[in-house]
Amino acid sequence: MSDPRPQPQYGEYATPEQQRAAMGLPVAEPVAAPAVDHPKPPTAPATTVGPQPTRLADRVLTAVLLAYGLVTVVSAIPQLVDFTAFAETWMDVAGVDGRFTNTAQGALWGGISAAIFIVGWLLTAGLSWWSLARRRVTWWIPLVGAIVTFVIVSLCLVVPIVGDPAVARHFATGG
Structure with missing residues (x-):
């Protein structure tokens, strides 16, 4: 019966000593453990998780970006609720004649x-x-959140603006 597993690559199953010998390096002599005459008291086990950094700059930048986003959202809501005034301002800036x-x-x-x-x-x-x-x-989360939200909102705003006859006429005639 043949083994269906692929053959190991060079050095995949070699011990460190075999790898050193294959590279032509001297094989390290095993170090003998010192003799212990008396028993050692038990020690606490080593922890696997070290202290994590606080990342103060990351926290401050995240808070500043969230605060800026909140100000942007709060200031945009009145404009979006009064969409007619928003659209007319946009039409003026874009050079669209009409209301x-x-x-x-x-x-x-x-x-x-x-x-x-x-x-x-x-x-x-x-x-x-x-x-x-x-x-x-x-x-990065507030930045990505702002971009995703802004793209979705922009697509929603395009629907009524492009559906307006004056805007459609403006783009149909080439401005």
């Missing part, structure tokens, strides 16, 4: 966007605090 008339869809998607901002920040803050409690590097 925003897709108000029903704007109110719906503005509310959805505000809710996504809130939920996104809460999830980001929760994951950040959970990671901080486990003493992991955390500063």
Whole structure:
């Protein structure tokens, strides 16, 4: 019966002495243990987990990023709730002639966007605090949370803006 396992690679099962001999290095002489005349008292077992660093800079940066995100979310909510004013400001900046008339869809998607901002920040803050409690590097979580939330909110805001006749006419005529 043949062995279905693959053959071991060079040195895979070799002892350190065999590896040294194959490399042409002198084989180390085994060190004899010193003779013990008296019994030693028992010692505490070695711990496997050393002290973890506090990562103060990571904690401060995470808190600052979460605070900045909270200010951004709180300041964006009134704009999203009054979506018509938000869309008209956007149309002025983009150079679109006309007024925003897709108000029903704007109110719906503005509310959805505000809710996504809130939920996104809460999830980001929760994951950040959970990671901080486990003493992991955390500063990147608020950044990734902000990017993901902003992309989703931006997609939600595009729906009513592109659905407005003035905006559609602007893009159809090439501006």
